[in-house]
Amino acid sequence: MVTMSDVASAAGVSVMTVSNVLNERGRVSAQTRLRVLEKVKETGYEIDLTARRLRAGRTDTVALVVPHFDHAYFGELAARLAPAFGAKGKHLVVEQSGASREGELAALSAARLRMYDGVLLSAVGLSFEDLDRISVRTPIVLLGEQRVPERFDHITMANAEGARLATARLLESGARRIAIVGGEEPSRAPSMASQRTRGWERAHVELGADADRGLVVQLRPHDAPTARDAIRKMLERDERVDAVFAVTDQVGIGVVAGLTDMGLRVPDDLQVIGFDDLALARHVAGGLSSVDPGSDWIAAQAVDILEARMAGAAFAPRHLVSPVRLVLRGTTKAAPAARR
Amino acid sequence: MVTMSDVASAAGVSVMTVSNVLNERGRVSAQTRLRVLEKVKETGYEIDLTARRLRAGRTDTVALVVPHFDHAYFGELAARLAPAFGAKGKHLVVEQSGASREGELAALSAARLRMYDGVLLSAVGLSFEDLDRISVRTPIVLLGEQRVPERFDHITMANAEGARLATARLLESGARRIAIVGGEEPSRAPSMASQRTRGWERAHVELGADADRGLVVQLRPHDAPTARDAIRKMLERDERVDAVFAVTDQVGIGVVAGLTDMGLRVPDDLQVIGFDDLALARHVAGGLSSVDPGSDWIAAQAVDILEARMAGAAFAPRHLVSPVRLVLRGTTKAAPAARR
DNA sequence: ATGAAAGCGCTAACAG
């Protein structure tokens, strides 16, 4: 392997000069610079990032830690983040925590963290107390719905608001019994599911409708096959359900499949709205109506904050909530004339 | 920050003893071991992986380099790989190359490679010559369809065979004009698209049908929106098309959406088969028929090979082709009685 | 403008 000192001797200079040339830290004559660069090319030298990291404490790499590699939402988020970090000279890598407390703690261990200049963590398994116990100097931006200690930067979606928007739309379009598939008792610790259930409930209250707890269909895991199965059981129990708010698009896709299995038509027999506005949503089920959680905004903010922290900026921890927006497609009916 | 020597002095031993305890390299009395571990816990010490890497040349981390973070196929592959590597004490991270030659070269630069004990690279932009120029000692397993130098371990899918299977099935079920959406002139350098087009062609030849080149619909990029648009244009040009082989499930989903846009029914008016057998395939479009590319097998082989290489095993480079299998669902018609 | 010395935190190799 060719090291810096190989290049140095080839160029007849000291390693320091090579280092200075490569890091563009001025103080090098144009002539020397050229000679060094030439030798770099000649020898095929490439810097050892590990060594630099050890000495300079910098890796120019940031990590995004997601619950599962195969969650489309995070794939899309990562795809948005990568070029944004790239533009700032940072390299993005994605890790998987397995959605477990242990996995997330491991990702946040000092050992792992030290490999990165900054970390974006989508925490789902960690409690407030777990997070509070963490003390590292690697900048971390937390993503997700749970309650986090004040001192962390944190970006979340307007979960309840998105769910409220979707549910209100269904009620306004005439739906009376709206199942929430993937919902959860709102009393529990804040989670994606519980917050969206809260929004579902709130819409009912605001519009003077009855939010029947019997319409909350819990899901474990939150995936399409489980949802497909669950909606069938729900309808066998209560055939008056006339709309579904699915807590994610994945779930929504499963719901539509389940309804189709039963010979039901969407949106004529039942309307469906999902959440996440995945790229695929517009191409399935005649266009899955969904809540756009503002992923572009989230990615932009995350990069901004992390960049600033990595540059050493000191500012009060940011706690941001992304703007959400309802995107209506084929799985919902046209609004009734009386709507406005 | 607490280092190994902090722990050492706290425990009244040398750093070497601490190192030995942590690496379980025997030769430490149970008593000392306990004292050291106690101090480790007390101080909250965590090893600096960078330093270990620099000295020991090992990171216990492997990278999977994919074209794009938001390709569902790779998300699913990564999800399969992560636990398999985890079981062997390796940690998986995913990087994105941007599907470009430059991006892939950067991923394969010695600098990057040295951060990992091994690399799985899904190469799509690199030429044979590019690959041939690469010389590093980090074990690499190449994934994908292009031609690679003999000396690399390489796993590919039976692309042509999968396409042949799918196309033959369509022909047997009565289809006469089968468009291949996302196809490509088979004369070009081997690529996913060209190999699958070859299989499409072969099926026609074998069954005495005419593979009309006018039915090859090129796509750039290979995504659902593009496919949705392309199939519409194709049908406006040639309304006799009665089936579609989509080179990927993503494309297949776009095709189904496009057909639905035109008021056509699947599979009654046109049948559709995709490729990849994504987890979502069974839940969309009444069940998207697809070619299962043997991802489980691919993941298992990839882990095996890379593990062995990382352990220093010397064996002839492996060149493997995964077994494929047709999975028929709702977007294809039942086979005609006369089939066998 | 350039270089020498020191050391980041760890572990291989050996000595005791």
Add this chain to the structure above:
DNA sequence: CTGTTAGCGCTTTCAT
């Protein structure tokens, strides 16, 4: 069983 020495490849600091 434990410790000493040396050094991985780089950058910080300070001297020239």
